Amino acid sequence: MTQASYPATRLRRTRANGWSRAMHRETVLTPADLIWPLFVTDGSGVEEPVTSLPGVSRWSVDHIAKRAKEAVDLGIPCIALFPNTQPNRRSDDGAEALNPDNLMCRAIKAVRDACGNDIGILTDVALDPYTSHGQDGLLDEAGYVVNDDTVAVLVDQAVNQADAGADIIAPSDMMDGRVKAIRMALEMNQHPNVQIMAYAAKYASAFYGPFRDAVGSGGLLKGDKKSYQMDPANGDEALREIAFDIAEGADSVMVKPGLAYLDIIWRAKQEFGVPVFAYQVSGEYALIEVGAAAGVGDRDALLMEKLVAFKRAGCSGVLTYHAPRAAQLLNG
Numbered sequence: 001m002t003q004a005s006y007p008a009t010r011l012r013r014t015r016a017n018g019w020s021r022a023m024h025r026e027t028v029l030t031p032a033d034l035i036w037p038l039f040v041t042d043g044s045g046v047e048e049p050v051t052s053l054p055g056v057s058r059w060s061v062d063h064i065a066k067r068a069k070e071a072v073d074l075g076i077p078c079i080a081l082f083p084n085t086q087p088n089r090r091s092d093d094g095a096e097a098l099n100p101d102n103l104m105c106r107a108i109k110a111v112r113d114a115c116g117n118d119i120g121i122l123t124d125v126a127l128d129p130y131t132s133h134g135q136d137g138l139l140d141e142a143g144y145v146v147n148d149d150t151v152a153v154l155v156d157q158a159v160n161q162a163d164a165g166a167d168i169i170a171p172s173d174m175m176d177g178r179v180k181a182i183r184m185a186l187e188m189n190q191h192p193n194v195q196i197m198a199y200a201a202k203y204a205s206a207f208y209g210p211f212r213d214a215v216g217s218g219g220l221l222k223g224d225k226k227s228y229q230m231d232p233a234n235g236d237e238a239l240r241e242i243a244f245d246i247a248e249g250a251d252s253v254m255v256k257p258g259l260a261y262l263d264i265i266w267r268a269k270q271e272f273g274v275p276v277f278a279y280q281v282s283g284e285y286a287l288i289e290v291g292a293a294a295g296v297g298d299r300d301a302l303l304m305e306k307l308v309a310f311k312r313a314g315c316s317g318v319l320t321y322h323a324p325r326a327a328q329l330l331n332g
């Protein structure tokens with residue numbers, strides 16, 4: 001600020017009182033901006049805390065239905081489901097993903113029974129919770145994740161989830177061409193209103209560790225996912241990924257992880273003007289929890305500051321394990 005404008009312009013003037021700060025606030029976060037990810041496990045009446053995700057548990061299907069009702073009561077419009085498949089149901093080809101009675105499908109139906117259409121059910125499409133090797137697709141002899149054969153399976157997985165009642169199909173596999181293939185299959189199988197939220201810009205990130213513990217794929221995974229997930233150094237390539245997914249029929253796109261990629265969220269929103277969602281991933285969540293427990297700062301203040309940043313960057317919403325706590329705080 002130049003000397004000449006002072007004191008005519010005092011940017012502190014509007015900050016002096018709470019009422020004025022509220023009036024001038026540019027970005028507002030509401031419970032409707034949140035998507036709550038939930039981990040599903042077998043059995044009944046089961047809660048299994050995930051050690052690397054403090055405060056997050058795997059729940060059996062009966063509990064999942066209760067969590068979904070809580071979401072409705074908190075004003076959270078959508079939940080995302082992730083299965084922890086029993087080891088004996090995992091295989092090289094991830095065939096359990098196509099079982100109409102698998103954990104995911106049973107959870108979808110239980111939530112629908114409990115909540116009707118009061119909640120959106122988002123389901124992840126990728127094979128890693130079902131493969132014995134922890135990769136998201138099918139492997140050739142060299143261990144490379146093959147693209148087109150994987151897409152063929154993902155299409156069937158998506159239709160299986162839609163048949164069970166999923167509202168939003170979220171392919172997180174990063175195969176080329178899968179959005180178009182899934183869109184066509186949904187149309188041909190009487191699911192014209194089932195949405196696709198494409199994990200369009202998904203990076204090969206070090207922040208996914210606790211999630212892999214939660215779905216039980218971490219210990220199985222050999223190598224990394226760099227031949228399909230993106231290089232964290234790339235931004236222009238993310239825009240190309242997003243452009244393709246929109247052209248192929250995505251209703252909304254996701255950037256993942258969240259906080260380290262706010263520039264990608266911003267660019268995607270500016271360039272395409274489509275609904276952009278962020279996935280604040282497991283490692284991001286865990287760092288806040290662990291940091292707060294170590295005295296770095298107030299947990300609630302830390303998490304709310306990060307969530308509002310996603311909105312400021314242009315997000316329509318955020319997939320976050322903090323969703324229930326954030327909604328509680330927002331509801332006062």
Ligand code: PBG
Nearest residue numbers: 126128172207208211281282283
């Ligand atoms: C599976 C998938 C992953 C996450 C969401 N879907 C893990 C991975 O790609 O290895 C990570 C989410 C998180 O860390 O919270 N394709």
